[in-house]
Amino acid sequence: MSPGRQVFAVLGRQQGSGVLLTPHLILTCAHVVGGDEYADVAAVTGRGPLALRVIRCDDRLDFALLHSEEPLGPAPRPGALATDRPVPGCEILGFPKVQRYGGLKLDLDQYTGTALPMAGLVRKALTVELDHPPAEAPDDGPSPLAGLSGAPVYADGGLIGIVRAVPRGRGHRRLECVPLTAVLDHPDVRRLLPRDFAVPAPVVRTHPEDRPYETEYAEALGAAYRRTKIFGLDELDRRASEWDLDTAYLSLEAAAGDRGDTAPVPQRIDDLLASRPRVLIRGDAGAGKTTLVWWLAAHAATGTLGPNLAELNGLVPFVVPLRTLRARGAGFPNLADLPGVAGLVVDPAPDGWAGRVLAAGRxxxxxxxxxxxxxxxxxxxxxxxxxxxxxxxRTRCVVTVRPLAVDPDWLGAERFEELSLLPMRDADIQAFVAAWHDAARLDDADPAGIDVLERDLSLQFRHNPVLADLARTPLLCAVICALHRLREGFLPESRWALYQSALQLLLGDRDKRRRIDAPDGIRMTVEEHQQLLQRIAAWLVRGGQTEFTRHQALHQVSRVLPGMPRVAGQGTPAEILTHLLNRSGLLQERTDDVFQFTHRTFQDFLAAKEFVEDDLVSELLQHVRDQQWHDVLLLAAGHCSRRELPALVEGVLAAGSSVRDRGRKTTLYVLAARCAQHAAWLSESLHARVRKAVKSVLPPRDASQLAQLAVLGPYVLPLLPAPEKTAEEAVTAVVSLICEVGGSEAIPYARGFAGSDRTVALAQSWARFPTEVYAREVLAHTDLANQVLNVTEPGQLPLLRTLPHARHLAFRGDFDAPELTTVLSGLSVNTVVIAENDVVTDPGFLRACGKELQQVQINHCPRVRIGALSGLDTLEDLILLAPRLGAGDLAAVAELPSLTRLILAVPELPDEGLDLTPLHQAPRQLEVLVTGVPERRITGRAALGSRLTVSR
Structure with a gap:
């Protein structure tokens, strides 16, 4: 929105200016309204005048707030000076009297200047020196800037204050202003602002070229990262095959470590990133790591991230694609290199710009x-x-990595928290299928045919769990969508067959279906394409890189062509390479003269083919302990002949036997089992050795081993010890692995452990199994009297009435209040957890639980009004994780008659900190635990005495 539309003329005791603080509040100077109850305002657009009520007026600071019942438009972003150095490039907009045209009508004027943070330090004022003198005025006359009182002062696009006075004696070039931070610190103002009012962003700009350059830099980021290619749609025109990330981006689920929540569960990655300044994200090939990085970069730069990630809006993203650095042979970037490592199409940054951005915490x-x-x-x-x-x-940081590339807690000393991207759930797959087919309709002559294909594929996913298991990453889901469309419903049944079919689609069928016949004069078969591409892929894998220059690729092609005379006779090595880049659909230009495979998985698949065909299985096994080679080894198993596969599997088993570390042993034995699963035929004795090896690392001893073993899916279930033969201390690990595998095949195994008292995972993993069958066969036989039952899907709600022994319920996700009221009515529930819910505002549905309710947890529910918990007369424990505390909330909590314990964990604090004074009126037995708040920011501590515990 234009800043001019945020500015108003204010007509009170005198004429001044004003600016939107919120859509309903105009900020101006107190001396402009002069103590009147109302003031007229007019907009530059001609709207008005409107008579607005003066709801706050402070003569000492010299500010006033005018209230409008109707919204007047979006307000500017608040800002705050965070430097003692001059800040050039500030902008002032207002309605000085000298700017009236025709001597009567108001008109907006614009000034530029430099903020001088030290000049008004003693008076706690904001001083701005104008770049140029205003219009001249008589020595004994009014200032030419009269009428500018209340005008906004912007720095770096953010509102940092309003003009208050023009001191004499400086040629009318110096303005004295009220800092916005002083206004926001006023207790009356804080009570008037909405809860989601943005925290002022720090402004430390010291270079006049920074602001225009950041605009260019943000545009370059958008051009580079706002669009992505969708696999299988490249037969459309370029506009259709490159999809805007706003449409293509799917917020995947991730798992995080325990941060104090009683039962951490998967959450959307956007939600997890919001409260974690530094994150290491682990994810498999095709899991969406790079897409996430692109999406964050494009939207943070333009300030278009949603409310959960609003703190990132306006930050300056520095994308460091390590694969690109490897391709260039470059080292790790220094400060001056950061703006350029991503290869953006933008001019070089002003000297020192990156350092200034980093120093400012931006x-x-x-x-x-x-x-x-x-x-x-x-x-x-x-x-x-x-x-x-x-x-x-103060730099926020996101790092992406394959799951096992670095040790757990590798960046723990740098205060990084780890997140692991999870496979897509069935609902995510359905959402992806719908979005993929939406894109396919963009350029299809038969949209009705696309409708039929979409419905058929959705049904196949619902009724074929094997197919659904192949589609757990965005890449593989896209491959399945593309093959389903091409083959009109027929799909391969293994991961290896999927890749092979995808290559056939890209290298053989694509041009034929579009009736394109050798547009560059070169005709190659699918196998000929693969022979050239697999040499490049193997060279990349050997070098531990994924990007290459044209010169490097040309060298590889030149080495291969002498053995391919039919292809060599059709053109020079440069022409053959150009054909591969233009027609294969497997290579893409990442930046100028830097290329890569469209996805790392296709590179690994073709490299594996090269190693096997060149009889280099022994070379593969030399790298068996390097996780970066594991996908190549796994895909090589699919290429191996009946003679070669046993050697590969035995080699991996031998490597596992030779290591002592149980975690690495588990990794290698799981890899051997996955390779064996590729076999059309493998001797029973070798199959037995693989099963014995996997069995030797059961049960898993930590979360990493559990995740690796779960990759084997149903294969691992018969290898688990029977319930009666499972040691007491191993029950939890065995049950957790059964639940991690999930699905219908795991239900009999889960049922076997249902009677144990160490089966917390059974209650927490309902969503991993067929809903009704699991409730009937497992949960109905599980002791839920002392366990929290996770409810995460709407289909689970009606089944709660078949589980009357479930006394502790955790509703995770966006269930609305009517749903929760209906399901809780008539149930005998002792504990209710509401978690990760962005829709509920009024927790009054908890009263439907009646007199049985003793404990309530509200975790990460930003819209819940804590003060509306009144009426829960039997409530003894109240646990609030990341609550937003408004005025009166703690006073309402103090009135709960039976409350004996209150936990406030990482609350969202107002500027003045956490005031516990309202709790002084609570029953004497109330114990209070506060975590995540420094003691210096807590008032009202002394009166609570030993009943208060403060923990970091």
Whole structure:
């Protein structure tokens, strides 16, 4: 929105100016309204005048607030000076009297200047020096800036204050202003602002070129990262095949470590990123790591992230694609290199710009593909990243990596928290299928045919769990959509067959279906394409990289062509390479003269084919302990002949037997089992050895081993010990693995452990199994009297009445109040947890539980009004994680008659901190625990005495 539409003329005791603080509030100077109850305002658009009520007026600070019942438009972003250095490039907009045209009508005027943070330090005022003198005025006459009182002062696009006075004696070039932070610190103002009012962003700008450059930089980020290619749609025109990330982006689920919640469960990655300044994201190939980085970069730069990630809006993203650095042979970037490592189409940054951004805490560092760094260079990568963050500790950072590329807690000393991207759930797959087919309709002559295909594929996913298991990543789901469309419903049944079919689609069928015949004069078969591409892929894998230059690729093609005379006779090596880049659909230009496979998985698949065909299985096995080679080894199993596969499986087993570390042993034995699963035929004795090896690392001893074993899916279930033969201390691990595998095949195994008292995972994992069958066969036989039952899907709600022994319910997700009221009415529930809910505002539905309710937890529910918990007369425990505390909330909590314990964990605090004074009126037995709040920010502590515990 234009800043001019945020500015109003204010007509009170005198004429002044004003600016929107919120859509309903105009901020101006107190001396403009002069103590009147109402003032007229007029907009530059001609709207008005409107008579608005003066709801706050402070003569000491010299500010007033006018209230409008109707919204007047979007308000500017609040800002605050965070430097003692001059800040050039400030902008002032207002209605000085000298600007009237025709001597009567108001008109807006615009000034530029430099904020001088030290000039008004003693008076706690904001001083701005204008760049140019205003219109001249008589020595004894009014200032030419009269009427500018209340005009907004912007720096870096944010509102930092309003003009208050023009001191004499400086040629009318100096303005004295009220800092916005002083207004926002006023207790009356805080009570008038909405809860979601943005925290003022720091402004530290010291270079006149920074602001225009940041605009260009944000535009370049958008051009580079706002669009993505969707696999299987490249037969459309370029506009249709490149999909805007607003449409293509699917917020996946991730798992995080325990941060104090009683039962951490998967959450959307957007929600998890919101409260974590530094994150290491682990994810498999095709899981969406790079897409997430692109989406964050594009939207943070333009300030278009949603409310959950609003704190990132306006930050300056620095994308560091480590695969690109590897391709260029470059080292890790220094400060001056950061703006350029992503290869954006933008001019060089002003000298020192990146350092100024980092020093101000305005940087979002996005390091993509840590697994692309060779093992021997990862210590150097760690030193580079930790050194950068130690120098600039306020920098937010996201790092992506394959699941096992670095050790757990590798960045723990730098206060990184780890998230693991999870496979897509059935609902995510259905959402992806719908979105993919929406894109397919963009350029299809038969949209009705696309409708039929979409319905058929959706049904196949619902009724074929094997197919659904193949589609748990966005890449593979897109491959399945494309093949289903091409084959009109017929689909391959294994991961390896999917890739092989995808290559056939890209290298053989695509041009035929579009009736394109050798547009560049070169005709190649699918196998000929593969022979060339697999040499490039193997060379990349050997070098531990994923990107290459045209010169490097040309060298590889030139080495292969002498053995392919039919292809060599059709053109020079350069022409053959151009054909591959233009027609294969497998290579893409990432930046100028830097290329990559459209996805790492296709590179690994073709490299595996090359190693097997060149009889180099022994070379593959030399790298068996390097996780970066594991996908190549796994895909090689699909290429192996009946003679070669046993050697591969035995080699992986031998490597597992030779290591002592149980975690690495588990990794290798799981890899051997996955390779064996590719076999059309493998001797029973070797199958038995693989099963014995996997069985030797059961049950898992930590979360990492559990996740690896769960990848084997139903294969691992018969290898688990029977309930009666499972040691007491191993029950939890065995049950957790059964639940991690999930699905209908795991239900008999879960049923076997239903009578145990160590089956917390059974109550928490309902969503991983067929809903009704699991409730009937497992939950109905599980002791739920002392366990929290996770309810995450609407289909589970009516089944709660078949589980009357479930006394502790955790509703996770966006259930609305009517749904919760209906399901809780008549149930005997002792505990209710409401978690990760963005829709509920009034928790009054809890009263439907009657007199049985003793404990309530409200976790990460930003819209819930805590003060509306009144009427819960039997409530003894109240646990609030990340609550938004408004005025009167704690006073309402203090009135709960039976409350004996209150936990406030990481509350969202107002500027003045946490005031516990309202709790002084609570029953004497109330114990209070506060976590995540420094003691210096808590008032009202003394009166609570030993009943208060404060923990970091």
């Amino acid at each position: 940087a979002l560092l996005l390091v993509d593909g840590l697994d692309e760094v060779p093992q021997e260079e990862r210590d150097a990568a760690h030193a580079w990243l930790s050194g950068l963050l130690a120098r600039y500790p």
